[in-house]
Amino acid sequence: MNNRIQIFDTTLRDGEQVPGCQLNREEKIEVAKELEKLGVDIIEAGFPISSPGDFASVKAIAEVITEATVCGLTRARKEDIDAAAEALKPARRPRIHTGIGASDVHIKHKFNSTREKIIEQAIWAVEYAKSYVEDVEFFAEDAGRADLPFLAQLTQAVIKAGATVVNLPDTTGYLLPHQMHHRITYLFEHVDNIHQATISMHNHNDLGLATANTIAGIQAGARQVEVTINGIGERAGNTSLEEVAMILNVHKDLGFTTGINPKHLFPISNLVSNLMGMPVQANKAVVGANAFAHSSGIHQDGFLKHAQNYEIMNPEDVGVPSSAILLTSRSGRAALRHRLQLLGFELEKSDLDKLYTRFLLMADERKMIHDEDLKELVG
Ligand code: KIV
Ligand code: ZN
Secondary structure (H helix, E strand, O other): OOOEOEEEEOHHHHHOOOOOOOOOHHHHHHHHHHHHHHOOOEEEEEOHHHOHHHHHHHHHHHHHOOOOEEEEEEEOOHHHHHHHHHHOOOOOOEEEEEEEEOOHHHHHHOOOOOHHHHHHHHHHHHHHHHOOOOEEEEEEEOHHHOOHHHHHHHHHHHHHOOOOEEEOOEOOOOOOHHHHHHHHHHHHHHOOOHHHOEEEEEEEOOOOOHHHHHHHHHHHOOOEEEEEHHHOOOOOOEOEHHHHHHHHHHOHHHOOEOOOOHHHHHHHHHHHHHHHOOOOOOOOOOOOOOOOEEOOHHHHHHHHHOHHHOOOOOHHHHOOOOOEEOEOOOOOHHHHHHHHHHOOOOOOHHHHHHHHHHHHHHHHHHOOEOHHHHHHHHO
16 A cells, blocks of 8 residues: 555645634735645645635635645535636646535434435535546545444445545544544445545544544555644644654654655744734644753753753754753753853853752742843853
8 A cells, every 4th residue: 555645734724714713815825835835735725615715715826836736625515516616727736625424413413314315415526526627535524423334335435436535534523543543444344446545534633632543544544634734723623734744754663654844844833823823832742832842950951961862853853943941940950051051151060059049049930041030140
């Protein structure tokens, strides 16, 4: 099996639909260009039928993106698919992403329909989208809670209808990693034509398991992952691009590759956060402000002896300028001496000991000690 994982970024669709995260057309184009530089394979540019502005943005992105596939979302409806096809016309590599609910709760309470009718509508939608573009992705919404034999039947039917990718979203972030692994394995064992399509993971983070479930899906055979920058998205968000990219990069032993250039991760995280006005939590993996910051005395001492004592990635490799040693009352003499040396102060051991006692008093009071505070201490 091919071990190259396709990175499908949905920051501009599933991420951007979060209240307060809306971007204007120019901002979306800027993000799309940076996503292309980052090396994503597919950019989901929006949901063209949803508003004239979104339609125009998808079209504008389709005009400027040259390497990545540009994708537009639709429901399994004629007017949606027509709008997506129109917006994607300028794209060099267009993809229509159409689909419908697959769990009984969605079939009954959202569509007031039956499993049989859902399969019929799914086949129709894929065939209709295929009349416009070759590359059609089908999403089985809420696949995470769908009846598994029915999901296998639906997957088989949409692949037969021409779907090139089948997306099996855990829309509600419900599954545990071993359950995701089991479900994808089951589909590989029960869907005869599954190797004619790429299986995609699209996981939400309601229980904080989106990334773990995505990796479990890859290990069971999925070869596309749907992710967003900083994990932004509905409710608790989507799977975070930077986490999946760096898990596959750090754990080369797993044997998977992506087209992502990690050096762009931190800059694009900042760009998206600033444009959307959505701060990144300080302890966010890979791109958070504290991801490469060391604050306790034991860690700082070990880090100063050898960075690999406490770092599994180099900050520069993900575009973070450098690691940081934060000075607080939990810091030890090693960190204090290191910072003083950077400021040009070389102290004898006995002087450092005396200064350290005063440093702790100041740190208890001020919480964080900055260079200005240190200069004040040295006098
Ligand atoms: O979470 C989800 O199920 C989705 C689909 C529309 C792909 O975002
Ligand atoms: Zn989603």
